[in-house]
Amino acid sequence: MSAQKAVIVGGGFGGLAAALALRRAGLEPVVIERKSAVPATSHGSGGGLTMWSNAVAALASLGLDEQLIAGGSVLQRFDNRTATGKTLARWRIDQMSERAGWPSVNIEWDVLHQILADAVGPGTVREGTCVGLRERGDTVSALLADGGEEPADVLVGADGIRSSIRTALLGDAEPRYAGYDVLRAVVAFEHTVVPPGVFVQTWGRGARFGHYRVGAGRTYWFAVVNAAEDGPEPDQGHRRFLEERMAGWSEPVGDLIRATPDTSISRIRIYDRDPITTWGCGRATLLGDAAHAMTFNVGQGACQAIEDAVALGNALRRSTDTSAALRSYELARSRRTSTLVRRARRIGSIAMWTSPAACAVRNTALSVVLPGPARRQHEQSISPS
Numbered sequence: 001m002s003a004q005k006a007v008i009v010g011g012g013f014g015g016l017a018a019a020l021a022l023r024r025a026g027l028e029p030v031v032i033e034r035k036s037a038v039p040a041t042s043h044g045s046g047g048g049l050t051m052w053s054n055a056v057a058a059l060a061s062l063g064l065d066e067q068l069i070a071g072g073s074v075l076q077r078f079d080n081r082t083a084t085g086k087t088l089a090r091w092r093i094d095q096m097s098e099r100a101g102w103p104s105v106n107i108e109w110d111v112l113h114q115i116l117a118d119a120v121g122p123g124t125v126r127e128g129t130c131v132g133l134r135e136r137g138d139t140v141s142a143l144l145a146d147g148g149e150e151p152a153d154v155l156v157g158a159d160g161i162r163s164s165i166r167t168a169l170l171g172d173a174e175p176r177y178a179g180y181d182v183l184r185a186v187v188a189f190e191h192t193v194v195p196p197g198v199f200v201q202t203w204g205r206g207a208r209f210g211h212y213r214v215g216a217g218r219t220y221w222f223a224v225v226n227a228a229e230d231g232p233e234p235d236q237g238h239r240r241f242l243e244e245r246m247a248g249w250s251e252p253v254g255d256l257i258r259a260t261p262d263t264s265i266s267r268i269r270i271y272d273r274d275p276i277t278t279w280g281c282g283r284a285t286l287l288g289d290a291a292h293a294m295t296f297n298v299g300q301g302a303c304q305a306i307e308d309a310v311a312l313g314n315a316l317r318r319s320t321d322t323s324a325a326l327r328s329y330e331l332a333r334s335r336r337t338s339t340l341v342r343r344a345r346r347i348g349s350i351a352m353w354t355s356p357a358a359c360a361v362r363n364t365a366l367s368v369v370l371p372g373p374a375r376r377q378h379e380q381s382i383s384p385s
Helices: 013-024 053-061 065-071 093-100 109-120 164-170 238-245 253-258 301-318 322-351 356-381
Strands: 005-009 028-033 048-051 077-082 087-092 105-108 125-127 130-136 139-144 149-152 154-157 176-188 198-203 207-215 218-226 266-272 284-286
Touching (some): 005 139, 005 149, 013 028, 013 053, 013 154, 028 149, 048 207, 048 301, 053 301, 065 109, 077 356, 087 093, 087 356, 093 356, 105 218, 130 164, 139 154, 154 164, 164 284, 176 322, 207 253, 218 238, 238 253, 301 322, 322 356
Parallel strands (some): 005 028
Antiparallel strands (some): 048 105, 077 087, 139 149, 176 266, 198 207
8 A cells, every 4th residue: 555644634433433444554644623622523522322233343343342332331122112102113132233243332422432532542633624625646635724734645534514525526515404403412310211221212293202321320312303494492491392392202201301401402403415426536535424424313324434434444455546445445335325324314204294193104104114124124234344
């Protein structure tokens, strides 16, 4: 491999994983991050996520599986319920994990980010704002807002859904608003109604609620609500809004909301992009949300970014032709991620239904689809690639 240096724009999960993967491929990584002093998650702190078996396998290839498992909570079961508490489907994640060869792990965003940052080590992440790129011969440079630039042999845009590198490479439009927001929090909550190892998702009319443990005494919950993109924040505060919006839902929905200070609840608008097959050109490419932003509905956004990172490192390690290696990486990864983008969008659309009659039909259908084809699709998606 002739390349000696890689510049990675974006210090989130995918960017830090890319730094580790490219270092293992023989490149010296430099990560440019706008907010290097704080966790560079896509929406800041206060969230949780599931590292499904495919992502745990990818992290294991970077030597981080033990830290991940120690820092989170191993997932054993995934339940889907109606707002009245009726079970629609129950998936044995422990059995899926056994077949996949790796567990699935629930963890806080900040904890996972710290694991990756510690592995990358000091001196690799530099604070700066990238505004574009320039390629000259065998060198590609990240152009910085302060007028400087960072030259390298490879440039990776891992800077999120509104990526400056994507804009420079593709010049495409704004992302698509999905039509719903997520309110979320991590709260100190330990109770028998929220047992460790269980992920519960509750389906209502134009709303959903999910929760799971992310560590000892810590529970992550999220509420999905239909909303207008330019809609205002609720006057009564997030907690009161959710108490009213989800009044009468089966517990522990109300318990978790009431246990959370309003100041601990964050609200994010959900966006995605249409799948594409062209992610870059020359010595530049994209990774994670910059390449394939998807809604959270299949739980694979961060997982796929980490898979991207490992696949990118493998492609560059196998080839002496940098541009050819990047195009090979893009082709393989776009096939997998495009399927997940579309699937996540479909699930989100169905979850937005508000008509009582339509939701009754939906729930009946889910009680058939979730235990059968949806479960098989999910197991396929979490199998290590």
